Amino acid sequence: MNNKMTNILLVEDDEVDVMNVKRAFKKNNITDPLYMAANGLEALALLRGEGDAPIPREWRLVLLDLNMPKMNGIEFLHELRADPELRFTPVIVLTTSNEDRDKVEAYNLNVAGYILKPVTFANFVEAVATLNKYWTLSEIP
Numbered sequence: 001m002n003n004k005m006t007n008i009l010l011v012e013d014d015e016v017d018v019m020n021v022k023r024a025f026k027k028n029n030i031t032d033p034l035y036m037a038a039n040g041l042e043a044l045a046l047l048r049g050e051g052d053a054p055i056p057r058e059w060r061l062v063l064l065d066l067n068m069p070k071m072n073g074i075e076f077l078h079e080l081r082a083d084p085e086l087r088f089t090p091v092i093v094l095t096t097s098n099e100d101r102d103k104v105e106a107y108n109l110n111v112a113g114y115i116l117k118p119v120t121f122a123n124f125v126e127a128v129a130t131l132n133k134y135w136t137l138s139e140i141p
Contacts (some may be wrong), residue, residue: 006135007060011043011076012094013068015033019062020121025129039068040076047086062091064111066102074102077109083090092131 012018025034035055037043046055066073081087092113093106103114118124
């Protein structure tokens with residue numbers, strides 16, 4: 001089991017969902033650094049070290065919504081996997097899209113998981129707790 005802090009990038013354009021993730025982290029006592037991007041373009045810039053608050057290169061995990069403006073989650077995954085320095089970054093899709101084509105394409109782009117956003121906050125907190133257990137046990141490069 002790793003004892004290192006995971007640098008988590010939340011790629012989400014919905015402010016309510018961002019707030020729910022932050023609240024769920026707090027309820028689950030998750031203290032890993034949480035970075036924010038409102039779309040795939042912002043996320044790629046942060047991962048590439050651009051901007052005011054670049055994400056450290058080690059121990060990264062991306063929580064990715066699919067339905068976003070400018071560059072959606074699937075477009076982001078294509079760009080991420082095409083970048084030799086970023087292509088092995090672990091990504092977990094956290095979305096409302098229950099479309100089979102989105103699931104298939106996300107897994108074809110090597111996501112570590114595809115999770116539908118729970119409807120209730122209590123279920124969301126439980127899902128985040130499960131995710132936390134997963135990334136705490138996983139060996140993230």
